[in-house]
Amino acid sequence: MVTTSVAQDEDHPALNPYLQGCPTRRILDRIGDRWTVLVVGALGDETVRFSELRRRVEGISQKMLTHTLRELERDGLVRRTVHPEVPVRVEYTLTDAGQSLRAPLKALEAWSISHFGDIRAAQADYESLHAADE
Amino acid sequence: MVTTSVAQDEDHPALNPYLQGCPTRRILDRIGDRWTVLVVGALGDETVRFSELRRRVEGISQKMLTHTLRELERDGLVRRTVHPEVPVRVEYTLTDAGQSLRAPLKALEAWSISHFGDIRAAQADYESLHAADE
DNA sequence: CCGCATCCAAGAGGATACTG
DNA sequence: CAGTATCCTCTTGGATGCGG
Numbered sequence A, B: 001m002v003t004t005s006v007a008q009d010e011d012h013p014a015l016n017p018y019l020q021g022c023p024t025r026r027i028l029d030r031i032g033d034r035w036t037v038l039v040v041g042a043l044g045d046e047t048v049r050f051s052e053l054r055r056r057v058e059g060i061s062q063k064m065l066t067h068t069l070r071e072l073e074r075d076g077l078v079r080r081t082v083h084p085e086v087p088v089r090v091e092y093t094l095t096d097a098g099q100s101l102r103a104p105l106k107a108l109e110a111w112s113i114s115h116f117g118d119i120r121a122a123q124a125d126y127e128s129l130h131a132a133d134e
Numbered sequence C: 001c002c003g004c005a006t007c008c009a010a011g012a013g014g015a016t017a018c019t020g
Numbered sequence D: 001c002a003g004t005a006t007c008c009t010c011t012t013g014g015a016t017g018c019g020g
Helices: A024-031 A036-043 A050-056 A062-074 A096-114 A116-129 B024-031 B036-043 B050-056 B062-074 B096-114 B116-129
Strands: A047-049 A078-083 A089-094 B047-049 B078-083 B089-094
Touching: A024 A036, A024 B096, A024 B116, A036 A050, A036 A062, A036 A089, A036 A096, A047 A050, A050 A062, A050 A089, A062 A078, A062 B116, A089 A096, A096 A116, A096 B024, A096 B096, A096 B116, A116 B024, A116 B062, A116 B096, B024 B036, B036 B050, B036 B062, B036 B089, B036 B096, B047 B050, B050 B062, B050 B089, B062 B078, B089 B096, B096 B116
Parallel strands: none
Antiparallel strands: A047 A089, A078 A089, B047 B089, B078 B089
16 A cells, blocks of 8 residues: 555545546646646745746746636635726735645756756766667 | 665756656556556565465456566566466565665555545535535 | 657637727 | 637656566
8 A cells, every 4th residue: 555645634535636536636746747846836925927927937838827817716726806097907925825825836946956967967877878779 | 786876966967857758657557557556565675475465465366466466576676586386376576676665655645644535525515515506 | 657749629818909 | 918729749647468
């Protein structure tokens, strides 16, 4: 058995992502997707408008930024505020739940950066080992 | 060596995933993908054979388990050992680098479980608010 | 038992053009 | 400015069958 969690099983014995069909898998999917990590990180504890977010997360398309923000809003992690001016101004902020995601995602981000060199090296090794193949 | 450096920003000021084309984005993509979190968690600090892994991560297809393990091996996070018996036995273990990923991924897993209720509720609210639409 | 190859469906995600 | 809509491409991932 895997029973990853320790104390959590007490409250939600059924919420185990290692089990097929467990709804927490959907959540893992979402927060692990390509842009969510970056958008949440780019928001931080600030209130940021759409265009500024787009600048902060380099390379994200307008479509995917809108989509990612919608999903985050839908999940209650981001609050969206429309200021009906001309031109319109739309601002986004992390909710309390969203804020609580920052630390774990930041840890991932830090891990990626600090292990970048190792991974690059491992990949190079792997390549050379398998170069004689096929 | 694993060089889990801390002041890595000194060495690699350019490693910023918010910048387009930054190679750490690839890493974020990989560790954030659907199965990696679960496979790493299912390995833990044990040595596990393929079929057992498949049982632990319910619902993963043989193809995706193989694929995920290959990528992890390629990135130096998992070590693969083949025992040439009949039938063949293949075992997987997390390397030191792989072990260092467990904590951050565990945090994500825990977050998903503990915020499941909030997210469900937020989604329900969102639905009812937008039910009058379209 | 492990895993590769093939086929195929669904979704991710970019580019572009148009609206309030 | 902040989207929506459309189109099109590439990737993800399941199902199945074969091979060491």
